Amino acid sequence: MSGERHRLIPAGRPAAAVIADVHADCFADPWSADSVAALFAVPGTLAWLAVDPDGRPDATLMVRVLAGQADILTLAVRPGARRQGLAVRLLGAAEWAVSPAGPVEIFLEVAESNAAAIALYRAAGFAESGRRRNYYTQAGTPIDALVMCKTAAGQARSIHKR
Numbered sequence: 078m079s080g081e082r083h084r085l086i087p088a089g090r091p092a093a094a095v096i097a098d099v100h101a102d103c104f105a106d107p108w109s110a111d112s113v114a115a116l117f118a119v120p121g122t123l124a125w126l127a128v129d130p131d132g133r134p135d136a137t138l139m140v141r142v143l144a145g146q147a148d149i150l151t152l153a154v155r156p157g158a159r160r161q162g163l164a165v166r167l168l169g170a171a172e173w174a175v176s177p178a179g180p181v182e183i184f185l186e187v188a189e190s191n192a193a194a195i196a197l198y199r200a201a202g203f204a205e206s207g208r209r210r211n212y213y214t215q216a217g218t219p220i221d222a223l224v225m226c227k228t229a230a231g232q233a234r235s236i237h238k239r
């Protein structure tokens with residue numbers, strides 16, 4: 078089944094509970110709806126949902142643009158909707174949205190144990206740019222985060238290239 082049947086829709090604070098529900102399906106330490114809503118209170122926070130033809134939200138991405146730099150806050154695809162290209166599509170939407178006036182660096186942190194996500198980010202053009210020691214804890218064990226980075230080309234350049 079292809080993720081092409083999903084629509085990507087922009088999401089804001091009213092969708093906080095829906096985003097939290099997708100997040101809870103994907104992470105051992107889920108965010109509450111209130112904590113997602115609090116993220117939207119910070120200017121520059123953008124999000125999308127990937128919704129199937131029946132209206133079911135299967136994936137989400139949140140990104141924040143601050144001081145000319147973008148940070149992926151979360152990316153989550155429900156287990157039943159994985160390997161259909163939804164994460165790549167969400168990353169593409171974020172790259173486009175954060176770079177209206179030219180190239181923007183996008184950063185993210187990923188647990189060094191998260192092989193699926195690291196493979197995804199490499200496939201999407203991100204490269205390792207650093208490491209944060211003991212950034213996460215998994216079952217009581219500290220885990221390093223890899224910092225990964227990609228330069229979003231910028232909408233102006235993308236339009237020019239068409």
Ligand SMILES: CC(C)(COP(=O)(O)OP(=O)(O)OC[C@H]1O[C@@H](n2cnc3c(N)ncnc32)[C@H](O)[C@@H]1OP(=O)(O)O)[C@@H](O)C(=O)NCCC(=O)NCCS
Pocket residue numbers: 103104152153154155158159160161162163164165166186187188191192193194196197198200
């Ligand atoms: C990581 C995650 C977001 C990937 O979402 P996805 O929609 O399945 O990813 P895509 O279908 O867009 O995958 C694109 C490419 O990434 C790589 N990839 C994705 N998942 C992979 C896996 N489990 N193993 C190896 N490579 C993988 C592949 O290169 C894949 O291309 P292919 O399917 O043609 O081989 C999803 O597994 C997830 O939500 N995991 C739990 C939450 C999480 O870890 N989020 C990231 C936190 S930083």
